[in-house]
Amino acid sequence: MKKILKRIGIVLGSLIELLLIAGVVLYLMGQARMNKVYTVEPSNLTLPTDAESIEYGRHRAETLCQGCHGADLSGVENWFTAPPIGRIDSANLTSGEGGLGADFTTEDYVRAIRHGIDQEGKPIFMVAVPATAQLSDEDLASIIAYLKTIPPVDHVVQERYFTPLSYIMFAVGMLGDMPAEVVSHDAHVTAPERGVSAEYGEYMVNTNDCRVCHGPNLNGGKSPDPTATWISPNLTPGGELAFWTEDEFINTLRTGITPSGHQLNDNMPWKDYRNFYDDELKAIWLYLQSLPKLEQYTE
Ligand code: HEC
Numbered sequence: 618m619k620k621i622l623k624r625i626g627i628v629l630g631s632l633i634e635l636l637l638i639a640g641v642v643l644y645l646m647g648q649a650r651m652n653k654v655y656t657v658e659p660s661n662l663t664l665p666t667d668a669e670s671i672e673y674g675r676h677r678a679e680t681l682c683q684g685c686h687g688a689d690l691s692g693v694e695n696w697f698t699a700p701p702i703g704r705i706d707s708a709n710l711t712s713g714e715g716g717l718g719a720d721f722t723t724e725d726y727v728r729a730i731r732h733g734i735d736q737e738g739k740p741i742f743m744v745a746v747p748a749t750a751q752l753s754d755e756d757l758a759s760i761i762a763y764l765k766t767i768p769p770v771d772h773v774v775q776e777r778y779f780t781p782l783s784y785i786m787f788a789v790g791m792l793g794d795m796p797a798e799v800v801s802h803d804a805h806v807t808a809p810e811r812g813v814s815a816e817y818g819e820y821m822v823n824t825n826d827c828r829v830c831h832g833p834n835l836n837g838g839k840s841p842d843p844t845a846t847w848i849s850p851n852l853t854p855g856g857e858l859a860f861w862t863e864d865e866f867i868n869t870l871r872t873g874i875t876p877s878g879h880q881l882n883d884n885m886p887w888k889d890y891r892n893f894y895d896d897e898l899k900a901i902w903l904y905l906q907s908l909p910k911l912e913q914y915t916e
């Protein structure tokens with residue numbers, strides 16, 4: 618009896634040892650990925666100075682950046698927080714205390730918005746980067762030019778914090794990929810001419826984060842938040858939108874209420890999108906209607 622117990626003890630002991638070793642290896646792998654330094658050549662953008670371009674930059678920031686960085690762009694505390702994983706505040710984009718505006722160069726903005734990396738070349742956890750990386754040079758330059766004009770707001774946000782467990786979760790793929798790992802680090806991006814065309818609608822869908830939530834093929838997708846469980850609806854003609862008119866689509870994005878009277882919840886950022894221009898919404902509508910009819914994504 619004693620012998621058997623001893624043997625079980627030895628087996629258990631070595632199992633625990635193996636698990637510990639595996640944990641340490643995974644921890645180191647996750648840490649290496651999350652702290653990898655990327656060397657990219659950020660495009661050398663020339664910032665516009667005319668009022669029209671800066672107003673366009675304001676418009677894009679209002680519809681695309683404010684949802685996560687706050688109405689005054691001074692950052693949102695606990696933008697992501699889950700005690701077993703960690704905590705991320707979104708950055709204060711102004712030049713006030715705690716803001717990065719005062720010492721960010723144009724290249725630093727390009728690194729963050731197009732490449733998903735910080736001043737040191739390390740990945741940032743801004744889930745919108747796969748979308749913002751596709752902004753054309755001209756549009757990105759307008760946004761940066763606008764950011765340089767916003768009033769300073771004193772708001773000290775905290776450095777992001779990750780638990781040791783999160784490194785292991787990263788290594789085994791439970792937290793998805795980091796934007797810097799998935800975006801193409803190509804230097805120049807162009808946009809189709811602005812207007813009511815399906816082509817421009819596609820550009821708007823790509824540069825706003827529709828695909829981050831509605832999936833790469835827009836037939837619905839999993840929440841980008843690993844702690845949430847919702848699946849978003851199908852935006853192709855295989856979904857409810859097949860029965861909507863253009864007016865109803867525009868009305869839904871402006872009011873958050875669908876033609877069938879359903880109030881969209883806050884996971885869908887319609888409060889930001891309601892500020893899209895009519896022509897932008899019409900272009901998005903044309904593009905969505907031109908998509909192949911796909912079935913609703915399920916897990
Ligand atoms: C889906 C939410 C989301 C959207 C949309 C978003 N951001 Fe962010 N952004 C974040 C979060 C969260 C961080 C902090 C990331 C971190 O600390 O790793 C961040 C960080 C940044 C940083 C700091 C990068 C650094 O070096 O630390 C800049 C600059 C930035 N965002 C600019 C923008 C601009 C400009 C837009 C609009 C074009 C935008 N963001 C849209 C969530 C968002």
Ligand code: HEC
Nearest residue numbers: 825826827829830849850857858875880881882884885886
């Ligand atoms: C952060 C995640 C997120 C992003 C980004 C997002 N959506 Fe949504 N969207 C959702 C969720 C979740 C719902 C379902 C909400 C509900 O039913 O209460 C939804 C619902 C919708 C609906 C209603 C569909 C229906 O069948 O009722 C439309 C239309 C829509 N989104 C369009 C868009 C467009 C266009 C974009 C990009 C400009 C976009 N969404 C970006 C999460 C998102």
